[in-house]
Amino acid sequence: MTTSPATAFLEHEARALLTRLDRVRPFVINETMVLAAAPLPAALSAVEPFLLNGRRVLRRNVEQFLEWLRGPGRDMPASEQQHRFTAIRIAFNDVLSQFDLFTEAITQRSEHQTGVWLSGLDMLATDALRLRQQLFDPPPLICYLARGPGAAIRRARTRLPGGASSPAALIRVPRERMIGHGIGSSLIHEVGHQGAALLSLVETLRPALLDAMRRAEGAQRHAWRSWAGWISEIAADLWSVAKLGVGSTLGLIGVVSLPRWFVFRPSGADPHPVPWIRVQVSAAIGAALYPDPQWTTVSKLWSALYPLERAPAAMRGELASLVAHIPEFVGTLLDHRSAALRGERLGNVLWMPGRQRSELLARYASWQRAPQELFAVPPALAFAVLGQARGEGLLSPEQESRLLGAQLTRWAVRGSLDTSVLCAQASRPVPVRAPALAN
Structure with a gap:
């Protein structure tokens, strides 16, 4: 035929x-x-x-x-x-x-030094996703670099082209932040999006905030509506502050330090809060989790960099009203409970030991006497300590970059050696005892 x-x-x-x-x-x-x-x-x-x-x-x-x-x-x-x-x-x-x-994420691993640092960031991200209680099965995380000031995540178990579910989370971090404490702030914010999804935080927080809105009146009603619209980004910021302490808020300031019109611009349908408000919320979360006067200092620093009186006249009243409502909102946020949290307060679930200012500074002072201790702590805690020291002026940007570069390299090397040891142990033949000889 x-x-x-x-x-x-x-x-x-x-x-x-x-x-x-x-x-x-x-x-x-x-x-x-x-x-x-x-x-x-x-x-x-x-x-x-x-x-x-x-x-x-x-x-x-x-x-x-x-x-x-x-x-x-x-x-x-x-x-x-x-x-x-x-x-x-x-x-x-x-x-x-x-x-x-x-491919985009894995091919970068061939870049000299950058590839090893990315492996170290994988270790940081994996550590940052862990909680003190095991409330979920954490997915694998892969980091890569991209241009621009912002980070992003394609979460694990979300839809890929063709409809398949992604087997791992891909976290894009800004190349311009390599390497300083700001990279940790951006990275762990994205990890927070993954953690929030695993705990269904947005799905349970938003209805609670909208319920509060329906009970409120006037300016408070508008404030609750705003928090409900921004809750996905605020939940990720909460995760970052809980893991990094003040280094998270200082890193956020580095990200949103942009022309004044952008910092005060209305967000509209954007899930990101107005940048000026976002920093104030981050500082308020830190003050609630790890109380210390430093958070007021950070808030005042931000207000000095971007005075509210320099905002467009049409925005000043709304921003002032939101600032006044932040304490009530943060209290509601940290008091939130849900089935995924097993009835625990969200603030208790995310709170991490050793993140109080005095504890971070004491650990940094100890590292000055015994530098090897730096490499023995979990990655997120190491970033928190160095971020605190940088914020206090105890650590120069040049020293910070060298220390974090060395730290990322050590984590990557340690991870590869641990893997090699586990593989060797798994492949080692089981010894067979020879039978006893008869007399």
């Missing part, structure tokens, strides 16, 4: 698609990163099988299409043949889009 031109064309297109699919190789045989720069084993073991399975399913679909095209589909109208092939081609591009999402 003569093959129609359309059938022959589509068969060639499908076979060409298979050849291109064969060129998509696993990361473990396609990247040149040193071992210390590799993503954590939990991340690679989640991502590689996920991508491999996507390619396997696509290959099977293409082969089934070719079988159909050479059999019952041969006599189908060309338009029907094209319709089926187009669906496969869309699925092919979805598979490539999923691959490219992770």
Whole structure:
């Protein structure tokens, strides 16, 4: 039977698609990163099988299409043949889009030194997602750099192109913040988005804030409505302050120190609070979690950098009203309880030991006498200590950059060595006791 031109064309297109699919190789045989720069084993073991399975399913679909095209589909109208092939081609591009999402993050691991630092940031992010109580199963986290001042996250278990659920979280951090305490503030804010999703914080906090709005009147009603609209970003800021202390708020100031029109601009439908208000809320959260006069100092610093009287006249009254309402809002936020929190106050769940100003400064003073102690604490605590010291003027930006660079490298090396040891132990043969000799 003569093959129609359309059938022959589509068969060639499908076979060409298979050849291109064969060129998509696993990361473990396609990247040149040193071992210390590799993503954590939990991340690679989640991502590689996920991508491999996507390619396997696509290959099977293409082969089934070719079988159909050479059999019952041969006599189908060309338009029907094209319709089926187009669906496969869309699925092919979805598979490539999923691959490219992770490629951008993993390929950077081949950059000299930067790759190792990214592995260290993976360790920081993983530590920052942990709570004192185990309330959820934490997903793998992978960090990468991008241009611009802001960070972002594609959370684990969210929809990827093609409808599949992401096996790991991808956290984009700004290259311009490498390396200083500000990178920790940006990174842990994004980790906070993942943590908030795992605890369903936005889904339970927003209805509570809207209930408060319905009971309120006048300016308070507007304030509750604003907090409800901004709660996704405020919850992530809460997570960051709880983990880093004042270093989080100082890092936030670094991010939103922009032209005055931006700092005071109305947010509209943007889930980010008005930047001027956002810093004030961050400082108020810190004062509630870890009470100390320093938070008032930070708030005054921000007000000196951006005096409220320099805001547009139409915004001044609204901003003043929101500032006056911050204490009541922060109290409601930290008192929040839900099933995911197992009935605990949110403030108690996120509160971390050792983040009080006096404790952080005491630890920094101890490190001055015994520098090796710096490398023995969890990553988020190390960033909190150095952020506090930087805020106090005890640590210069140059010293901070050197210390954090060394710290990220040590975490990456330690992580790779720990993995090697575990692999060696798992592969070590079990000794077999020789039978006793008979007398």
